[in-house]
Amino acid sequence: MDKIQVTSVLTDAIVQGLIDGTLQRFGGVIQEVTTEKIVTCLRENEPLSMDWQNVESVLKLSSNASVLNLGLSVMGFAVISQKLETIEQNLKQTQELFNKIDRKLDLSYYANFRAALELAVNAFTMSKPENRRSSALQAINRFLEAEQHYLAFVDEDLAESSQVVTEYLLSLALAYLAEVRCYLELEEFATANRRFQVGSQLLRDRIKKYIELLLTENPAVYLHPQFKGEIDLSQLTQIYRWLDPVWNENSVFELLREDLFVLAQNENKWFNSLPVAIWDNRFNWLSKNSQSKNTDPIPQAMATMTSLIETDRRFQAYQLEIGAIEELGISFAEWLALTPQNPQQENSQLTYLILKET
Numbered sequence: 612m613d614k615i616q617v618t619s620v621l622t623d624a625i626v627q628g629l630i631d632g633t634l635q636r637f638g639g640v641i642q643e644v645t646t647e648k649i650v651t652c653l654r655e656n657e658p659l660s661m662d663w664q665n666v667e668s669v670l671k672l673s674s675n676a677s678v679l680n681l682g683l684s685v686m687g688f689a690v691i692s693q694k695l696e697t698i699e700q701n702l703k704q705t706q707e708l709f710n711k712i713d714r715k716l717d718l719s720y721y722a723n724f725r726a727a728l729e730l731a732v733n734a735f736t737m738s739k740p741e742n743r744r745s746s747a748l749q750a751i752n753r754f755l756e757a758e759q760h761y762l763a764f765v766d767e768d769l770a771e772s773s774q775v776v777t778e779y780l781l782s783l784a785l786a787y788l789a790e791v792r793c794y795l796e797l798e799e800f801a802t803a804n805r806r807f808q809v810g811s812q813l814l815r816d817r818i819k820k821y822i823e824l825l826l827t828e829n830p831a832v833y834l835h836p837q838f839k840g841e842i843d844l845s846q847l848t849q850i851y852r853w854l855d856p857v858w859n860e861n862s863v864f865e866l867l868r869e870d871l872f873v874l875a876q877n878e879n880k881w882f883n884s885l886p887v888a889i890w891d892n893r894f895n896w897l898s899k900n901s902q903s904k905n906t907d908p909i910p911q912a913m914a915t916m917t918s919l920i921e922t923d924r925r926f927q928a929y930q931l932e933i934g935a936i937e938e939l940g941i942s943f944a945e946w947l948a949l950t951p952q953n954p955q956q957e958n959s960q961l962t963y964l965i966l967k968e969t
Contacts, residue, residue, distance in 0.1 A: 614939050614967055619951045619959035625651060629670065636670050638921070638928025639681035640935075649935050652964040654682035677921040678781045679788075681961070683929040684947050688792065691785050692728045695721065698778050698785075705775055720760045724782075727753035728789060735796050747793045754790040758810075761786055765817050769824070772887040776821050777915055784814055784926055791929075795943045800933060807930040814926060818919045821888070822850065825912045828884050831870035833913060841910045846917070853920045888912075935966060 625641060628634030628650075635644050641651040653670075672681075678694050680686050699721045706718070727750050734746030761783040768776045787810035794803035826833075833842050844860050851858035851866075889912050936946045951962055 615949070616963075616965040616967060617949045617951050618963050618965065619656075619961065621651075621963055622965065625963075625965070636672075637931075638925035639683070640928045640931050642931075649931055649966060651966065652682060652932050652935055654962040654964065655680050655685050656960055656962055677918055677925050679784065679922055679925040681925065681928075683788075683792075683795075683932045686788050686792065686929075688728045688732045688789065691789050691792075692725060695724060695728070695782065695785055698781055702775060702778050705778075717764070720757065721782075723753065724757045724786065724789075727757065731789065731793055734793075744797060747797055751790055751793050754786050754793070757786040758783060758790070762813065769817060769820055772824060774888055776817075776888065777919065780814065780817060780821070780919065781922065784810070784922060787814075788926075788929070795933070798942055798944075800937055800943075804930060804933055807926075807933070811923075811927050811930065815923055818923050819854065822854065822916050822919065824886050824888055825916055826850070827886060827889070829870045829874060831867045831874045832885070832909060834867065834871065835874065835909070838909055842913050846913060850913075850916050850920070853923075935964075939966075 625634060628643075629636070629641070633644055634641055634650060636653075637647075639653045640649050641653070642649050678698070680690065699718060702718055730746060730753065731750035734743055734750055737743040737746060761779050764779040765776060765783055767773075768779060787806065791803045791806050791810075794800075794806065830847065833847050834844065844864060848858060848860045848863045851863050885908075889908050936943060939946075949962075949964060951959075
């Protein structure tokens with residue numbers, strides 16, 4: 612195809628652009644910083660190794676950065692089902708803690724979501740177009756129901772400063788992805804784009820609220836000496852820059868200058884004001900990997916914020932990927948079928964779909 616180069620190796624020009632800052636990775640796409648024009652779409656190869664050491668460091672990728680894959684084309688129904696199962700298992704573990712305070716989690720709808728995914732898989736293996744479309748629309752209706760359920764869960768748990776907001780946010784994102792994937796399989800690009808716009812706004816608004824909650828009343832806690840080597844000012848600045856691009860390290864430091872002294876004066880009491888989303892004294896720290904109640908939850912909260920921001924960017928980048936497909940004038944099926952032109956690099960973890968200048 613003349614308009615696109617499919618390769619497993621980034622060109623020197625793109626690497627240089629990422630290094631000098633004229634290009635940036637935004638979720639699963641590489642774009643020009645000034646114009647936001649898409650230069651390259653990224654796609655993980657399956658099966659995906661979780662060792663990212665050989666991936667170009669200029670992409671600043673992390674194996675645990677987001678539950679969402681880089682490329683929309685990789686987020687098929689089977690992958691969504693796997694991600695959903697992981698989230699459900701995390702919630703079941705949290706339920707064991709919640710039992711101590713007589714709090715129940717409603718996990719019943721995950722079975723309905725999985726059933727809808729199976730319906731979608733069956734729909735797109737049918738040979739007759741009319742049957743395929745009819746079954747796909749049935750699956751879409753069930754994904755719409757899932758979106759409403761998880762949206763209600765997110766809002767309820769945000770209001771309660773709950774520890775399970777992240778899981779419900781990710782479930783909501785997966786429900787929208789499943790719905791959009793159906794429209795793409797039906798080659799309904801306009802509807803897919805519209806649903807992505809709705810989902811992106813809903814997710815971003817609620818991720819923003821949750822991050823503002825996790826930043827706490829005194830965000831200087833993230834720069835506590837206990838977390839030296841785990842959290843630094845640049846990481847905290849990236850959080851603020853996602854909230855508002857005007858922030859830089861100097862302005863964030865000025866924001867926190869007085870709070871740092873307040874923190875120093877109350878070194879043994881600083882955690883008392885932390886939101887329940889980070890700390891709940893009814894059953895101590897609610898960190899899945901917590902070993903020390905004094906150190907783990909704050910770095911975990913930073914990791915959660917970073918992951919949610921990456922999830923937001925990848926979700927938005929999926930819409931940009933759809934735009935690239937439309938610009939190329941090809942079907943979604945043809946987009947899925949694109950493979951690298953350099954098979955000698957078949958062990959590469961990423962495929963790069965480089966859009967050529969026209």
